[in-house]
Amino acid sequence: MPQHQKNKLLIAVDGPAASGKGTLARKLAAHFSIPYLDTGKLYRYVGYQILKKKLDPESCRSGTALKQAVDIANKIRPEDLNEKALNSEESGRAASIISGIPEIRAALLEFQRNIAKSPAGAVLDGRDIGTVVCPEADFKLFITASLHARAKRRYKELQSMGLSVIYPAVLEDLQARDERDELRKISPLVPAFGAIHIDTTDMDEAAVFEKALSIIMAAA
Numbered sequence: 001m002p003q004h005q006k007n008k009l010l011i012a013v014d015g016p017a018a019s020g021k022g023t024l025a026r027k028l029a030a031h032f033s034i035p036y037l038d039t040g041k042l043y044r045y046v047g048y049q050i051l052k053k054k055l056d057p058e059s060c061r062s063g064t065a066l067k068q069a070v071d072i073a074n075k076i077r078p079e080d081l082n083e084k085a086l087n088s089e090e091s092g093r094a095a096s097i098i099s100g101i102p103e104i105r106a107a108l109l110e111f112q113r114n115i116a117k118s119p120a121g122a123v124l125d126g127r128d129i130g131t132v133v134c135p136e137a138d139f140k141l142f143i144t145a146s147l148h149a150r151a152k153r154r155y156k157e158l159q160s161m162g163l164s165v166i167y168p169a170v171l172e173d174l175q176a177r178d179e180r181d182e183l184r185k186i187s188p189l190v191p192a193f194g195a196i197h198i199d200t201t202d203m204d205e206a207a208v209f210e211k212a213l214s215i216i217m218a219a220a
Contacts, residue, residue: 009034009121010136011216012129015143016189017092017177018150018157020200020208024143025125027209028216032123037115039126039133040095042108044086046072047094057097066103073107087161089173096177099127100184109133127181130192139216140195143208149201150174 009032015021022038029036049072050057050065059065085091098104112133116122124133130140145153151171158165181189191197196215200208 008119008138010116010134010138011121011123012134012137012140012192012195013123013125013143014127014129014131014141014189014192014195015125016127016145016150016181017174018154019143019145020153020203020205021125021141021143023205024141024208024212025123027205028212029123031209031213032121034120035115035118035122037112037122037124038081039108039112039124039129041081041086042073042076042111043095043099043104044091045076045080045083046104046108047096047098048083048085048088048091050098051090051094057094060098060104061101066101069098069101070103070107073104076108076111089158089163089165092177093173096180100180100186102186105187127189128187130195131190132187135192137192139219140192141212141215142191142195142197144197144199145201147171147175147178 011025011028013021013025013028025038026036046069047057050060050069053068055065055068060069112124116124116134126133130137130142148171151167151174154174155165155167155170158170198208198211203211
């Protein structure tokens, strides 16, 4: 176990949608008994609330809609992230759009950093954890997988939730999200300096966890 685990262990896990970063982050947090935050749920919550207000996420780039979105972001509570509706494709698409708006990202930054300040440390996963939210993280992992592998995972996940989906639509949606994440001007999806890359295309959850854990334990 790393020596700094005695005091604090901060792990940043970044990567595109359905790469397996969330599953890995949860497993690492459970293993080290430290808090976990899926930062994507913050954006999903704001997106979900925007949709409930009958607003177009694209309209949140300026004006009254932007003010409402920022107000929602500023008032998020940890318990808000447990809503099942946040897992819907509609919430995901809305989150992907509003996550490119600087004012919304700024409003959510403090919430994320407060989790990272936990005395024991934390595991955070998202798109800009190692680059923006926690550049001081002890470990920065960048989790990737091929587009088709990720689409198949997402398709199966949605089916298991009882949702009616078609694979081509899931594939197209993931590709669009990748483009928005990688091309946005603020906090684009890029590996942090010194990040360790793990390609999960041909790996199951257990293998990904064991590989990440071995990397961390090797620093002992």
